[in-house]
Amino acid sequence: MSWDIDRVKDELHKIDLRRKKIKDSEFFETVEEVFDYSTLMILYDLINNGFIDVMYGVVNSGKEARIYFARDRNGLDLAVKIYLTSTSEFRKGMLTYIIGDPRFKVSSRKTRDIIYVWARKEYSNLSKAYGVGVRVPKPITVKGNVLVMEFIGVDGVPAPLLKDYIPLNVDSFFNVLMDYVRKLYVDARLVHGDLSEYNIMVFNDSPVLIDFGQAVDLSHPMAEELLVRDINNLLEFFSDIGVDTPDLEEALSWVKGVKR
Structure with a gap:
């Protein structure tokens, strides 16, 4: 209708x-x-x-x-x-x-x-x-x-959510997602704040991030806590489906652009 x-x-x-x-x-x-x-x-x-x-x-x-x-x-x-x-x-x-x-x-x-x-x-x-x-x-x-x-x-x-549809190339999909988290942090100065398989769509086998109402500026007092939660969610989900993921500390450093 x-x-x-x-x-x-x-x-x-x-x-x-x-x-x-x-x-x-x-x-x-x-x-x-x-x-x-x-x-x-x-x-x-x-x-x-x-x-x-x-x-x-x-x-x-x-x-x-x-x-x-x-x-x-x-x-x-x-x-x-x-x-x-x-x-x-x-x-x-x-x-x-x-x-x-x-x-x-x-x-x-x-x-x-x-x-x-x-x-x-x-x-x-x-x-x-x-x-x-x-x-x-x-x-x-x-x-x-x-x-x-x-x-x-x-x-x-609508395109399916990641929780309902696993992309064909999960390694590439994960790498693109992490690049998006980094761009949000470094270039947009944002943290999504609720990033998980429930807020990622799979369209043409590529990720589309949705639901940005809760995303915060880096100056928000909860920004660091939310970033850790977002990255943890991604690492746990992709590790469970067989992707060789980095540890949390390494992933955080990469997202923030910190050289180790």
Whole structure:
């Protein structure tokens, strides 16, 4: 099923009518949680400004966000990531990665405001990673709780995650991944912060790094701890599938560009 600007207008009209009849709390219980009034207004704006032409179904659904397959006016495949504003479950976790990162400030502790900062943070991190040659979904735009980026996959079918699909040349795949971690650290001054087989896609037998909301600047007080965790995750996974991996100290030194 697809929907475009006419459906957005129709949904907005329905929301306006129903808001006059019932309380907001009752209303939001009857509408899919991701499509609240503010989100629909944001989607309307993105469609009206040409970033999105048509949206299709959900291709990934989690506790923090829904990802929809979409296309722009030129037929380019897009992933539209809509962060849920109706849940505060991850608010504390998000703040851990935002506070201490000098690039972003939280002026309010309201869930929606924090999620808006989180969306901008992921867009910024993707932009920096993409700019230094790390293979990530190319970021297109961000507005409110909606992030538009390149779709990684074919005809609406997303590329598999590393946890579900082992590449043909695992040694080469591992080396490319480690090079990406190094580029993030040395060139983009970022640490992914949650890098594992769950946040790496396999596309054309090459790695694509995703989920950059929690990525932090090197000045963040947790940057070193997160880097160690990221590298440990990679070493353990690839060692388990037969790759001859370096030890943690050697891998850390290489990522940081430290001569031994």
